[in-house]
Amino acid sequence: MSKAIISNALRKINNLDYTWSLYFFKIDKRTKEGYFAYKVRFKKDDQLLQYAERLVSCVNQYQVEPINEVQEYNGENPKVSCDKINLDDPLIKEQWRLFYNSIAAASDQKINGKINGYILDGHAKNTHDYISFIKVANPITSLKNNKSITFIPTVEDKLDLMTDDLCRLYLSADCIIYRDNLYTFNNKFEDMFNLEKTMAKLKLNIIEKVMCVEIFSDGEHFTSLAKQYKSSRTFLTFNKERFEKIKKPQDRERIANMLEIELDSDGNLDVKTPEEASLVIRYLCYKIFQENETNDVLEASVIAKIK
Secondary structure, eight states: OHHHHHHHHHHHHTTSOEEEEEEEEEEOTTSSSOEEEEEEOOSSHHHHHHHHHHHHHHHIIIIITTOSEEEEOOSOOOTTEEEEEETTSTTTHHHHHHHHHHHHTOBSSOOSSOOOEEEEEEEESSSSOEEEEEEOSOOEEESOSSSOOOEEEOTTSOEEEOOOEEEOOOSOOSEEEETTEEEESSSHHHHHTTHHHHHHHHHHHHHHHHHTSSOBSOHHHHHHHHHTOOOGGGGGGOOHHHHHHHHSHHHHHHHHHHHTOOBOTTSOBOOOSHHHHHHHHHHHTTOEEEOTTTOOEEEOSOOOOOO
């Protein structure tokens, strides 16, 4: 359904009168603002319109149409799908707010330093529809470098040294913003919105949440081992239903047998090693399951329910 939503949105642009604006942005994680942006002007207004029309067409044809489906972002989806995450999701909410504020406050004054990307922002004139395309790539190409020398033919059919910077806008997008959702074709938005730091916080919050329930022989020891688990990304798929199951003694016994982890005399998990802590984490985060026909315990990076 979500693929149809974004496909229809792109096709609808051709039938609506859109106003387009282009902004270059810089990411600076050292500052409280996080992002800086300025509005880019074109010598001829129709040049921006022509770029927008070609971009919409190419994104629809070469990026949206080939995908199999749109899935909720979990950090592990295969790239034959497109990830979707709501702008109010705690993973990106604060960083999106900072980024949005930088665009809203953008002026014509250029920003110093390297440009990290740009956003093409479109608003329909007669409706409330809007759509934005984000590209995380520096559009400025400097011809003055240590790798090559660039010349340009003159009217006299002679070569002249060219040292000016060029601006190159791509006919692809890394992300689309539509109806308060971010649709992403790759994981570049993770670095853009500083998800590594957010996921690290999520990991610690979930470990603390799990430790607080009395399901371990030694909760502090489990916490110490769980913090050694390297991938914060795994915790994105923390499953509340499995967490509720592991709280119940009868279900906990079944889970312990499946994971081959001992129970103490009180029926609590006796987690001794980092490997056993990893098994509990991967079970709670929907990475481990037991196949009904063979009872084999299997692991997968992505497990999706088929409706």
